[in-house]
Amino acid sequence: MTEQSATPTRLGALRRNLAVLATAVVLAVVATVAVATWSSQRAALAEQEAQINDVESHLASIQKKNAEQMDADVMEALGVSRNRLSTDGERIMSLLSVAFTWDSGQSYEAARESLKNRFGLTENETFLKSFMPPSRFNEDAHGRRYYYIDTVGLNSALGADPGIEVVDVTAGVYTYAALADIEVTSDAASQNKASKASVTAHRRALLFVTVDAQGKVSNLSGTPASGETRYSK
Structure with missing residues (x-):
């Protein structure tokens, strides 16, 4: 095989390798973005859940305080x-x-x-x-x-x-x-x-x-x- 005929063959192999490499890079980028997005969503959900728990705890505290105040008011009215x-x-x-x-x-x-x-x-x-x-x-x-x-x-x-x-x-x-x-x-x-x-x-x-x-x-x-x-x- 002459040097001139081998050159196109090497160029074709190089193009195929570059295509495979490009595909791998794209997949890696997509996977990285997906993982980052999932992690971000999970963190956001965890933060939302924590906020909901804080609100529920705060509401329960307010309800308990109101109930205790109501009991205290009733007892005070009755002289207890x-x-x-x-x-x-x-x-x-x-x-x-x-x-x-x-x-x-x-x-x-x-x-x-x-x-x-x-x-x-x-x-x-x-x-x-x-x-x-x-x-x-x-x-x-x-x-x-x-x-x-x-x-x-x-x-x-x-x-x-x-x-x-x-x-x-x-x-x-x-x-x-x-x-x-x-x-x-x-x-x-x-x-x-x-x-x-x-x-x-x-x-x-x-x-x-x-x-x-x-x-x-x-x-x-x-x-x-x-x-x-x-x-x-």
Whole structure:
């Protein structure tokens, strides 16, 4: 092959290589632009999402603040003090815990005494006469008491989060309604071999109690507890 005939061949190959190279460059540029565009769009979407989250958080904060202000305005109009609700609520929670947490005749009587000593209740109170009366018992010649509560193996426990709401406010005297869930169980099955079943009763008790500005509890009353009883063998 002569030098003159080889020259066109080399020129043709060079043109093809340049065409391939140009195509590759174009594709690379297109890919780079696409990646840059996708990254830019993704960043823009992320920024928009962050802005939306900020706005939602801000709106939720405003709504919460408005609701709290509305509650505060209502309570102020009714003459209700937040501090009183807090301190009275703690006192009532303590009262409920004492009244409904016991596991023997002796601890039941101790709970009644605690209600009298800590909260100023007396035996003439309706609550201690009808709702939580003295436990029945037999006493032997040595003065030892055998409580009915122990005979049937009764135990009482206060449920979580009793509901406490103020229902009346008069000159610093607050009256509350308290709704308490109580679980009463009997372990007589383990004490009395003749009994083949244990009992769990879930009761809901509604109590009313008055607390004055000095924290003195009075007018404690309650409605009979209601609920279901479950038997397990």
